Amino acid sequence: MTEPAASIADGDPGAYDTLILGIGNILWADEGFGIRAIETLHTRFSFSPDVRLMDGGTQGIFLLPWVRNAKHLLIFDAVDFGLPPATLKLIRDDDVPRFMGVKKMSMHQTGFQEVLFSAELTGEMPDDIALVGVQPELVDDYGGSLRDRVKAQLEPAISMACDVLAEWGVTAVARKAAPSVSDLVGPGALDIHDYEHGRPSDSGDPL
Amino acid sequence: MASVTTANGFDLDDSGQRIVVDPICRIEGHLRIEVNLDENNVIRNAVSTGNMWRGLEVILQGRDPRDAWAFTERICGVCTGVHALQSCRAVEDALGIDIPANANHIRNLMMLAQYAQDHIVHFYHLHALDWVDVVSALSADPKATSELQQSISKWPKSSPGYFSDVQNKLRRFVESGQLGIFANAYWGSSAYKLPPEANLMATTHYLEALDFQKEIVKIHTIFGGRNPHPNWVVGGMPCSINVDEAGAVGTVNMAWLNMVKDIIEQTITFCDQVYLPDLKAIASFYKDWGYGGGLSSRNVLAYGEFPAYANNYTNESLMLPQGAILDGDLSSVHDVDVRDPAQIQEFVSHSWYQYSDDNLGLHPWDGVTEPKFELGPNTKGTKTNIENIDEGGKYSWLKAPRWRGNAMEVGPLARYLVAYARGREDVKDQVDGLLSDLGLPITALFSTLGRTAARGLEASWSAHKMRDVFGELMANLKSGDTATANMEKFDPSTWESDVKGVGFGEAPRGALGHWVHIKDTKIENYQCVVPTTWNASPRDPDGNIGAYEAALLGTPMADPEQPLEILRTIHSFDPCVACSTHVMSNDGEEMSTVKVR
Numbered sequence: 001m002t003e004p005a006a007s008i009a010d011g012d013p014g015a016y017d018t019l020i021l022g023i024g025n026i027l028w029a030d031e032g033f034g035i036r037a038i039e040t041l042h043t044r045f046s047f048s049p050d051v052r053l054m055d056g057g058t059q060g061i062f063l064l065p066w067v068r069n070a071k072h073l074l075i076f077d078a079v080d081f082g083l084p085p086a087t088l089k090l091i092r093d094d095d096v097p098r099f100m101g102v103k104k105m106s107m108h109q110t111g112f113q114e115v116l117f118s119a120e121l122t123g124e125m126p127d128d129i130a131l132v133g134v135q136p137e138l139v140d141d142y143g144g145s146l147r148d149r150v151k152a153q154l155e156p157a158i159s160m161a162c163d164v165l166a167e168w169g170v171t172a173v174a175r176k177a178a179p180s181v182s183d184l185v186g187p188g189a190l191d192i193h194d195y196e197h198g199r200p201s202d203s204g205d206p207l
Numbered sequence: 208m209a210s211v212t213t214a215n216g217f218d219l220d221d222s223g224q225r226i227v228v229d230p231i232c233r234i235e236g237h238l239r240i241e242v243n244l245d246e247n248n249v250i251r252n253a254v255s256t257g258n259m260w261r262g263l264e265v266i267l268q269g270r271d272p273r274d275a276w277a278f279t280e281r282i283c284g285v286c287t288g289v290h291a292l293q294s295c296r297a298v299e300d301a302l303g304i305d306i307p308a309n310a311n312h313i314r315n316l317m318m319l320a321q322y323a324q325d326h327i328v329h330f331y332h333l334h335a336l337d338w339v340d341v342v343s344a345l346s347a348d349p350k351a352t353s354e355l356q357q358s359i360s361k362w363p364k365s366s367p368g369y370f371s372d373v374q375n376k377l378r379r380f381v382e383s384g385q386l387g388i389f390a391n392a393y394w395g396s397s398a399y400k401l402p403p404e405a406n407l408m409a410t411t412h413y414l415e416a417l418d419f420q421k422e423i424v425k426i427h428t429i430f431g432g433r434n435p436h437p438n439w440v441v442g443g444m445p446c447s448i449n450v451d452e453a454g455a456v457g458t459v460n461m462a463w464l465n466m467v468k469d470i471i472e473q474t475i476t477f478c479d480q481v482y483l484p485d486l487k488a489i490a491s492f493y494k495d496w497g498y499g500g501g502l503s504s505r506n507v508l509a510y511g512e513f514p515a516y517a518n519n520y521t522n523e524s525l526m527l528p529q530g531a532i533l534d535g536d537l538s539s540v541h542d543v544d545v546r547d548p549a550q551i552q553e554f555v556s557h558s559w560y561q562y563s564d565d566n567l568g569l570h571p572w573d574g575v576t577e578p579k580f581e582l583g584p585n586t587k588g589t590k591t592n593i594e595n596i597d598e599g600g601k602y603s604w605l606k607a608p609r610w611r612g613n614a615m616e617v618g619p620l621a622r623y624l625v626a627y628a629r630g631r632e633d634v635k636d637q638v639d640g641l642l643s644d645l646g647l648p649i650t651a652l653f654s655t656l657g658r659t660a661a662r663g664l665e666a667s668w669s670a671h672k673m674r675d676v677f678g679e680l681m682a683n684l685k686s687g688d689t690a691t692a693n694m695e696k697f698d699p700s701t702w703e704s705d706v707k708g709v710g711f712g713e714a715p716r717g718a719l720g721h722w723v724h725i726k727d728t729k730i731e732n733y734q735c736v737v738p739t740t741w742n743a744s745p746r747d748p749d750g751n752i753g754a755y756e757a758a759l760l761g762t763p764m765a766d767p768e769q770p771l772e773i774l775r776t777i778h779s780f781d782p783c784v785a786c787s788t789h790v791m792s793n794d795g796e797e798m799s800t801v802k803v804r
Contacts, residue, residue, distance in 0.1 A: 027266060027281050057281065059435040061332060065421040118417055121380055143266035189274035190281075200268040 016052040018170050019070035019126070020161070021063070023056040023077050023112060026190065029144040030078050030136030033153075036146055036192055037076035037132070040154045041161065043179065045172035064115045072168045073126040074161055077112075078150075079133035086149035090160055091131040099131060130164045132157050145196045215505070215614055215751040217760055220251040225595055228770045238743060238782055240773055241596055242759055248767055253752075253759035254598045255743045257605035265576070267733040272298045272725050273441045273697070275733065279721065280436055282735075288321050288427065290735070291439040293710035293721040298441045301708025301725050307690040310443030311517035312680035313430050315526075316467070317437070318513065318712075319669045319676065320426040323474050325715035326619070326666035327423075327482060329781045331409075331416040334659065337775040338489050339401060339409040342394040345378055347407035355404050360484040364415065373411045393769040400492045409489065412481050419477050422470050429463045443692030450684050464681070471673045478667040486663040490645060490656055499655025499776035501758030504535050506613050507621035508741070510543060510720065512713035513672065520711075522629070526672060527713060530625040531610055537628040543610070545711045545720050548573070553606040553736065557598070557745040560606060566748045568609060571722035572707055574734035603745040607753065608736050616754040617717030617741045618780060620652065620661040637664045655758070658779040699728040714738055716781040742780045755780065 022038030024031045035055050042053050052070075056063050067073060079099060081089055091099045097116040119125045134157065137147040145151075162172045189198065210220045221243045229239035243252040263282065267275055276294035280287045292314060299306065306314075349371035356365040381389075401409070424435075430446055431437020438445045449458040511529030514520055522528045530540035545551055552568030555561065561579040562569060569575060583600020586593060596602045609615070626634040641660060642649060651657060696702065704727055711720040717738025724732040744753030758776050765772070 025281060027278070055436060057287070057436055059287075061328065062420070062424070062435055064417060065424055068421070121376075122414060122417055123376070189271065190277050198270050200265060200270075 016050050016070065018047075018051045018072040018074070018165070018168060019066055020051065020053045020074045020165075021056045021066070021076070022054070023058065023063075023075065025058050026145075026195065027143060029138050029141040030134070030146055030150045031139045032146060033078040033134050033136065033150060033157075034076040036151075037154055037157050037161075039192065041158050041172075044158065044175060045162075046175055047170065047172060051170055060112060061114055061118070063112065064118050067115055067119050067126065068122065068124040070126045072128045072165075072170070073130070074164060075112075075129070075131045076157060076161070077131060077133050078136040078139070079131070081133065081135050083135045085135055085137035085147075086153050087135040088153050088156055088160065089133050089135075090164070091133060093129050096129045096131045099133065128168060130161075132161050132164075143199055145192060145199075211750075213746075213752050214749040215502075215757075217752055217757055218251075219752070219760075220245065223251060224767065226767055226770065226773075227595065228773055238777070239596070240755070240759070240770075240777060241598075242773065244764065244767060248764045250759050250762045250764065250773075253756040254596060254602065255605075255745065255753065255755040256596055256603045257739075257743055257745075263576075263733050263735055267730045269729050271699075271728070272301070272723060272730050275721075275723065275730060276439045276441070279735065280439075287436055288317055288431070288439075289712075289714035289719060290721070291437070292318060293712055293719055293735075294723075295439050295441050296710030296712070297708045297721040297723040298710075298725070299708070300710060301706040301723055302441075302696050302702055304442050304693055304696050305518045306443045307693055308517045308683050308688060309448065309680060309691045310693075311514060312676055312683065313444045313446070313691065315513050315676045316673060316680065317427060317430055319673045320423055320474075322669035322715050323478065323666050323673070324420065324423045325781070326662050326669070327416050327419065327477070329715075330482060330486070330659070330663060330666075331413045333781070334778045335409055335413060335489075336389070336392050337771060337778055338399070338493065339413075340394055340396075340399040340406050341377070341389050341392070341410050342381065343399065343401070343403045344407035344410045345374065345381065345403075347374065347403035349374060349407070352404040352407045352411075355488075356408055359488055360480045362480040362484070364411075370407055370411060373414065374407060377410065393771045396765060396769050396771050398765045398769075398771045400496075401489065402492075405488055405492065409485055412485055415481065416477075419473070422473055426467055426470055429459060429467060440692055442694050442697055443690075446691055448684060448689055448691060450681075450689075468677060471670065471677055474670040475667075475674065478663075478670045482663055483667055486660060487641070487644060490660060493656060494645065494647065496656065497651065497654050498762040498772070499758045499779060500653035500657070501756075501760070501776075502614060502616040502754045503620055503624070503657065503758075504650070504653035506534070506610075506615045507532050507624050508543065508610050508615035508617050508718055509622045509625040510545060510711045510713055510718040512622075513676075527622050527634075528626055528629045528631065530629060531615065532624060532628060533613060537624070540625060540628045545709050545722075550611055551608065551720070551736065552612075553608045553740075554747040555601075555606055556748040557601055557603065558606045559601050559604050568612075568747075571720065571734035571736055572709075572724060572732070574722070574732065576734070598746065603743075605740045605743055605745060606736075607744045607747040608741050609747060609751070612747075612749070612751075614744060614747070614751040614753050614757075615741055617738050618658065618662075619665045619715075619717075620658040621717065622713060623661040623665065624652070633668065634664075637668060655776045655779040662781070702728055704728075716783055717741060737783075739780075739783050743782060755782075 022034035024034040026032035026035050038053055038055055097113055100113045134150055134153050137150055165172060209222050212218050223243045223245045225243050227241045239256040241254040242250045245251050267278060276291040279290035279294045350367040352370040353365055353367040427437045432446060447458045449460055508531045509529055511525040511527055513526035514524045515526055516524045529543045531543050532540055548570035552570055554568045556565045559580045561577050562575055581601055583597030585597040585599060588594035623634055627638055707724050709722050719738055720736050722734045742754040746752055762772050
């Protein structure tokens with residue numbers, strides 16, 4: 001159910017050092033891993049104001065303005081590493097663009113690889129980049145959620161990310177209580193619980 | 208087939224060499240084009256295949272209609288706001304909700320910003336490389352580039368030193384072997400006509416346009432509360448505005464509004480001093496390349512957009528009017544009614560779906576999305592590795608939308624033709640001015656370049672309209688009306704048990720409609736007919752070909768191994784086949800492949 005949101009986010013993209021970005025599409029099963037990871041991170045931890053958590057969706061080139069403004073960039077994504085399903089992998093710095101382009105499972109990665117190239121072309125690559133990627137098990141399920149094995153990697157992915165953030169001097173402060181409204185992935189209907197339970201019974205695999 | 212004339216009057220001949228371009232690069236989504244060439248390498252048959260399946264009803268049935276916008280915002284990587292807007296409009300229409308004047312102004316501002324942003328990104332980052340040879344820019348003389356720049360615009364970034372710096376940066380990038388974004392192109396092709404200096408100027412603006420993006424997205428953040436997925440609400444806009452106090456928490460205040468005003472002025476300057484002069488300069492070298500008109504000289508369609516008055520979608524209110532032009536008759540524009548089951552219909556005879564009768568079309572309120580993947584008998588290859596598709600059978604994941612049975616082109620050119628034919632002075636002045644500067648007749652618009660030009664004019668138009676709409680918003684706020692949402696019918700207990708609604712308007716890439724059927728407060732059916740479905744449409748039971756297929760016919764290719772001309776024309780439509788982002792063929796292939804058979 002959608003209530004009008006009262007708050008307004010900071011519109012100035014220059015006001016942070018660290019960008020934690022989830023990318024992918026929640027409507028395509030394990031493709032939603034990056035977004036769900038951000039959602040989980042936001043639910044569990046709070047950060048200082050110079051850290052920006054962002055649900056980047058599949059915006060591709062439109063994410064460039066935010067990436068260019070980051071000194072440290074941490075990305076969560078589902079990546080086809082050619083490894084067993086649900087394998088979690090940490091990729092650092094120069095290897096990131098390569099991994100986001102070798103085997104493209106979806107258009108958002110084409111777009112995001114372009115973002116990194118464009119950031120480089122404009123001389124505004126973040127100093128540090130880390131990618132926490134999971135090998136998807138299934139993406140051909142429109143309207144589906146994360147598979148169990150992939151969902152089970154959300155917590156390990158978060159702790160992997162927190163280690164990287166600590167290296168960058170960024171502290172994740174555990175929340176005592178979950179935030180009342182998760183405003184990261186949009187209205188409640190897109191939160192993982194409501195999203196899964198509101199799914200029409202007739203699943204839609206076309207092939 | 209060999210040789211036929213289609214119901215909509217195009218001659219097709221599939222006897223010659225077949226070329227496959229799959230996927231078309233630098234677009235959202237996955238599109239495949241096959242063409243047949245004659246002995247002179249002229250395209251005589253064209254086949255457009257959307258390689259992605261979508262079916263919104265599969266994810267929306269049974270959900271709360273007030274949440275639909277948030278789901279539709281996720282079906283496409285780049286068209287978030289436009290889907291959210293039409294979704295809200297559809298539900299408001301179904302429930303009989305009128306939105307307040309401020310909400311209408313803010314929605315207009317958000318969409319106008321989207322037009323300007325999308326058109327700029329499309330021109331510089333997706334389409335320019337079809338006309339501009341980046342590698343040639345390395346051999347430009349920075350001084351001559353500076354002179355060229357100063358001769359076409361008063362844009363201040365024009366010194367020889369500036370262009371020299373950009374050139375050096377570009378050289379380092381190219382020499383590092385990381386072509387990256389510039390990799391999938393055909394540098395050095397004889398189809399590129401610009402001198403090195405024009406190439407350097409345009410490439411420089413490619414970089415400046417990347418910078419400009421930083422500014423314009425702030426408008427969405429300010430009014431949408433967040434970005435890249437702004438918040439919307441059925442009934443209006445989910446932001447409160449306070450023009451009296453500075454810095455009140457949780458409201459859009461004067462500081463924010465002044466930032467919006469400033470960004471609008473920057474957008475106008477960028478469009479008028481960079482985008483339009485570049486467009487004219489580039490077009491002047493390609494005046495002879497008059498291909499790609501296709502349906503545009505015959506059938507075009509616009510639903511209209513930007514209601515000046517809240518809740519009024521008639522042409523008296525719409526800043527860009529609705530209308531349909533048939534057979535190129537600009538003297539009589541037909542009215543379009545998206546509720547009329549005889550006007551908007553989708554066919555699936557050549558699409559990977561099935562109806563109870565594949566020869567009939569269905570209005571979206573009665574729409575069915577039942578997948579049926581099967582290949583025609585003349586397909587070459589296998590299901591998982593199609594070498595040549597059989598356009599005699601089912602061959603696309605896109606349905607074939609038709610207006611009164613006619614295949615239509617939609618998009619900026621369609622909107623501008625409809626506005627022109629309806630005698631809108633603002634649009635006429637722009638179009639006539641550009642044509643007179645270039646020394647071209649109005650028929651020059653019916654081309655790939657015409658499509659690209661209309662988009663540029665519209666970007667400038669949008670930027671100027673933002674200034675007007677912002678003024679109206681401020682005047683309304685200062686008069687004391689601060690309402691941004693009408694929540695009277697937000698509670699489902701106030702709804703009737705069985706209602707239908709439609710949200711329609713113009714996304715940057717063309718006519719977009721969402722049709723919703725709400726039963727017992729839940730979504731019973733939901734159908735979107737998106738712009739690229741109109742343009743990239745497969746054939747229909749009568750054999751009418753769609754806008755992409757028509758536009759490619761008659762185009763000569765300089766080199767069939769380098770399908771630059773195909774990319775040019777397809778890109779000119781600003782394709783977006785996403786409406787989801789998943790690529791069905793999961794082969795890990797990243798580069799565009801060209802297969803010549």
